[in-house]
Amino acid sequence: MVRAPRIDQFGMKKGAWSEDEDNKLRSFIAKYGHKNWCELPKLAGLSRCGRSCRLRWMNYLRPNIKHGNFTKQEEDVIIGLHNKFGNKWSLMAARLPGRSDNEIKNHWHTHLKNQPAVRNDEISTAFPIEEEVGKPDDEPINSNKTTTEGCSMKIISNLNIQVDEVGILLAVLSSSSDHESPSSSLTSKSSSSSCLSNGSDYVVSSHHHATPHDQFPDEPAGSFWTEPFLLDSESIIVSSISDYTDMFSSSPLGSMTNNFIPQQVSIQDSIMADGSDVLSWSSTMDSYF
DNA sequence: AATGGTACCAACCGCGGAACC
DNA sequence: CGGTTCCGCGGTTGGTACCAT
Secondary structure, three states, X not given: OOOXXXXXXXXXEEOOOOHHHXXXXXXXXXXXXXXXXXOHHHHHOXXXXXXXXXXXXXXXXXXXXXXXXXXXXXXXXXXXXXXXXXOOHHHHHHHOOOOOHHHHXXXXXXXXXXXXXXXXXXXXXXXXXXXXXXXXXXXXXXXXXXXXXXXXXXXXXXXXXXXXXXXXXXXXXXXXXXXXXXHHHHHHHHHOOXXXXXXXXXXXXXXXXXXXXXXXXXXOOOOOOOOOOOOOOOOOOOOOHHHHHHHHHOOHHHHHHOOOHHHOOOHHHHHHHHOOXXXXXXXXXXHHO
């Protein structure tokens, strides 16, 4: 089911991820976040390219990611959103908590794509969608289409409150008695036009305006990404870059990074700028902390 | 039991856009 | 302001599992 591991011409490992690699990536991001995907694998001691790490994290390792069968309600949401937006998988993922765009895309191609059109009609009828800005009802946005619709998509996606989508979701999900409490996330979405948490290093695309809370609605507001997180026994509590600077200023590493503190750059940047052996960084930090 | 076809899904790749220098 | 780097999206592929013959 997964690609066989192999090493490419640059010494980067490709293919299936091992448990050990998963653990390294998970624990590194838990401790330091992911400010820079290109540097992250080196700092985490992984022989992977940054993109591969990002993909693994986004699709498999990040908190609250769901795996397994899609519920009927989730399928209905996907169908409804696909009717409206076309192949905008990230847009759908932002509105299906716990599902990655890749998983939604796969599910669409394998289960939903070839379903009878009548079901799409049912969804559209059951949850009528208001007309979009500058786009007729009967003209679904298609990723292959031209700039006019691309522009339309930008306008739409720049609206933090997308009333029609929320309406669809509320209608679909409220009809389900066994769904895992979607109302909190939806309420949050509809009532807050901009709720990116200060200090969060969870970086999301400006396209869909997903927030940390959108992504992980089951968590209390400001948990994993925004609050100091409790780590395992060999770990420490880190809440922000300023904590990094404090650590450095009082640590042996601080002598390596004398110019670092006032600049408020990332921890990775400071080490890299120093020119030290980045591959030893992970173990150095672990042993130090 | 062996073989071939298909379904499924994790992972890769190319591209465009944003951010940075 | 142009070039470079990085990030994220969406399409595609590789390889295993499962099913039919």
